[in-house]
Amino acid sequence: MLGWLIHAGSHADAVALHGDMQRRGPAAAQADVVLSLALKACVRSADFGYGRRLHCTVVTAGGADSFVMNCLVDMYAKAGDLETARKVFDRVPDRNVVSWTSMLSGSIQNGFAEEGLVLFNEMRKDSVDPSEYTMASVLSACAMLAGLHQGRWIHGSVIKHGFSANSFVSASLLDMYAKCEKVEDARRVFDELESVDLVLWTAMIVRYTQNKCPLDALQLFLHKKFASIVPGSFTIPAVISASAQLRNLSLGRSIHGIGVKLGTMESAMVRNALVDMYAKCQALPDANSIFERILIKDVVAWNSMMAGYSENGMANESLVLFNQMRMQGLSPDAISVVNAISACVCLADLHVGKSFHTYTVKYAFMSDIYVNTALLNLYNKCADLLSAQRIFNDMTDRNSVTWSAMIGGYGMQGDLAGSIGIFNEMLKDNVHPNEVVFTSILSACSHTGMVTAGKEYFDSMARHFNITPSMKHYACMVDVLARAGNLEEALEFIQNMPMKASISVWGSFLHGCKLHSRLEFGEEAIKKLAGLHPETPDFCVLMSNLYNSYGRWDKSQNIRRWMQEQGLVKLPGCSSIGHDNG
Template identity: 50%
Template sequence: MRHWLPPRRHLSYAPPRPSHPPPSHVPSENAWLALLGSCPNVRSLARVHGWLVAHGLAHNLLCETKLASTYASLGDMGSARMVFDALQSPDLYSWRVMFRWYLEMEQYSEAVGFYRRMRRCTKGMDDLIISGVLKACAASNNLSEGEKVHCDVVKVGNPDDFVVNGLVCMYAKCGEVERSRKLFDEIPERNVVTWTSMINGYVQNDHPEKGFILFNRMRNVGTEPNEFTLRSLLAACSKLDALHQGRWIHGCIIKRCMTMNSFLVTGLLDMYAKCGKISDARGVFDELHDVDLVSWTAMIVGYAQEGCPIEALKLFSDIRWADMVPNSVTVASILSVSAQLSEPDLGKAIHGLAIKRRLEEEIEVRNALISMYTKCSMIDDASCIFGRNLHKDVVAWNAMMAGYAQNGFGYEALLLFRRMRLEGPFPDAVTFVNVLSACACLGSLWLGCACHAYVVKYGALSNVYVGTALLNLYAKTGDAESARSIFDGMMNRSKVTWCAMIGGYGVQGDSGHSLSLFREMLGEDLQPNDVAFTSILSACGHTGKVGEGQTYFDSMYRDYKILPSMKHYTSLIDLLSRAGRLEEALEFIQNMPLEADAGALGAFLHGCQLHSRMELGEVAMRRMLELHPQNASYYLLMSNLYASQGRWDDAAKIRELMKARGLNKSPGCSSVEMDFRLCSAA
């Protein structure tokens, strides 16, 4: 028995019964049932299975059902199904056991298919099976099969609360929230599970405000919420940016002495992070007595999503949680941190960890790897991972498309979109945003118009992100009139929409419209973002409004808590330099907290040329060459500075010095549309 392992074929059919009775030393039925339950792995179970087959004991219905259940409990659903399929006359109990294991192993599509066969082969369908298949339909987003199950419920009649709640939940998770609400309204006596199912349905279908309205009704009729109700409401707060309501729910959890399990903790962490209170989220995390993998990962995700990559990395590497084994969500979050920090070496190390933990094939890890490599400008590595991915979802296509557009490969992004239409999933709003961004990257107005028509055809124009991307496309391709038409026609404008239109006017050099629209935005009580301030400072520079520009710059952090970036410092340097206040600009460069880059120095040198103060520009450039002798951009600026003054020998010396030090600058590329064709030249 110890050394014999049956061939695999013995598991797929029932061999003939032996003509002789089993030997007297064969254990009793209870003994071998206990033996099946004690098998620690599939290998040992297969040996016991072979012994039972050899002694003619595997033809007992109870034994075969136990065998199938044990295979399933050890994770081998294929062998479990083969044992079940070999049953000649399975009873309802056998069907239930197999169906339950499909649900337990989260193989929901297989569970739905198994239910169809069960419905054909058996007559008895109890409420437990019905509620289970409704759960499977909801999880697999199988609305058509869910509707058939609903018909079965109507035929049987008198469903219990679990079935009714399952129907409400199934329709909501399949996006049919109105049908879900209709069923909900027809229920005469609703318990907390019914209310929670409907509230959760509203939240999941992006109607969080309706979820709160229903919660108020629930309280008015005297139904007390449970932890699942409050978890759904925390998700609603995250979507609504409702910090006050989120803190009230936190208070309810404490007041009701609910156990702070990972289910509630992740909701609280997500709510505080999404509401911009990452310090409060960390306070909740630090108060936990037992930090598990779920809460640890949730805190890392919160840091990553809120733009705190260093804190996320510190938490990930904290020795206090060195025993934590990261899961696919943890790895995906740290990959996004690598992208935020533009640290490809860190990303490669995490990629190695994913391979070591056998997480590379997890869908969220694959998508995060594509995004990380593209954001680190390693487009070939991202393309390699994308190509190896046999089961690409819409997120993978979008990540690769966005990567091409962000790295200046707009044409490749459009080719990928064409391929996606032929063999990939149906595009979503993010896809259209990426396509429009690719057209803007190419500067192609006619391609943008074609994509505009495609967006209208598929009814995606009502999406605020798609509308903003379309507006941005027209603004960047020189059609400010069409951009303003899109802006005026949008029913819902986000802060980003306003800033994109302001930036569009800035790109066109229309400083007057840019400033007036900015003032109008402030009148709407909308908080400008960093892009809007860059455009406004540029507009002030082109119109010579130095005082107004300095006022806006000072208000960035004082009024809006926006830390100025190098783009903002460059805009202010340009503003001062254009106005001839070169000493003030040079003092600003020397005292600002960030080190001036080539863009900032270029703005200063342009002012020096305008006002014939080349001695100041030369002093600044020589200082930067001393500090950064390996930066090719500074050599080019210095060379161009000399060339603009006709000092060709000095310009040639700088070029020779640059060549001697092995420095080079990638050639630029420009494109122009001619006869509906995009022509590029280096």
């Protein structure tokens, strides 16, 4: 009867039944098989209090077999009591793979990934062969630590033990490589699978979207090889997210339609993804319509709508939503706070921003790296470098975005020495600069007119740091040259690029032409931009303004008229010309 209740998912009833058995016939209730079933029921119903009482029963009875002891290890680990779990584990007479897996997976699930890997090595020294569950747990530890080297070694062990075909292990491999930012390796694992089910197919799509590879996610979603797999309530939001990353409204609407046909609209994940997609695609009425139809809005829904307002130049509305969310009894999370502070950045409202800084201290958000980075951006935007530096100095955890924000902050205030000082401090901390950091340092050179320094940092990317400059870096370098008035050199630089110059590159060049009133060069940039069909209003406004400054009203009006026909509207707040931060 006990086993039947557990099989049926009635775990609380199983615990209650065992309690009755204890009162009526203790001997039967304390049999090892019955105890192990009761402990499983305790874990699945989260009734750890009764589980602890069963442990007392085991101790009073003089102990139990390894099976019961393994169940106790698992129960304490699931309860988050790793200290007691380890004490029980050390008393297991004949530790087998279940004992080791329970202990190491419990450590990993409680956030002690390194301890889990240590236990795995101890298990190997004990000559205990791992199971599929062991491998999946250890791979999750590698994912948590972004430990690519250990992960590759475990992958080799997976192949050696013949676990490659196991879907649970395969999903863990995909996750590990994706968390280590090796999505190509994750795809290789996926392509080597003999059979792919909904879980694995969705897992690969999700990993693509999480690693900002939306085109790959969509190609996999649409691949005819997987046409027989019906997308689920986890697949649809991942593909909607890919559409959002591409800012492709038409595609997003199509996926929305598929979601409706498949009956996934009751999923909170799907609805929240739709709010985010429509907001990112500047279809705020659609985003708001879905948001308002959500009867029970979770914090993710509120965050998506808040971010959507800020991204569409409606930062005040974003702050109103933050207050509405609190009035409805929801506690903002770190993302909510980041959204609110980001709205203050768009408004350049230091007074309101400082009130949110106070809020973050009061509600213990200051340990969150993203909240701190948002505050850095606020103080940098509002020219309060002293406060920005104070926050930066107090941070115990910094990432590339944090360093970049501080480098960029000094650059925006024309303090290249400060930017270089932060860059050098980063190197002393043994932090390897990435593409984002170089974008910030090049922008700092641009804002301070330091052409020679800009050239040196650009050249050092490949020479000293093994980083191939991206289109964004080329645009930054053009901005460095063009802002300084070196338009001939900037044009030559563009012509010698190893790839075709993008809209952002020509936009940076055009901005320099406008600054230095060089219409002859500006018209060259306008021709190139027209050929690239820019749909970004900032560039169109820049072209129009350049003609205005030379009294070419007819051409200026033509551009403005075309913008109206295309529905292009210049949003207030931040320019989408990435290097015009001043």
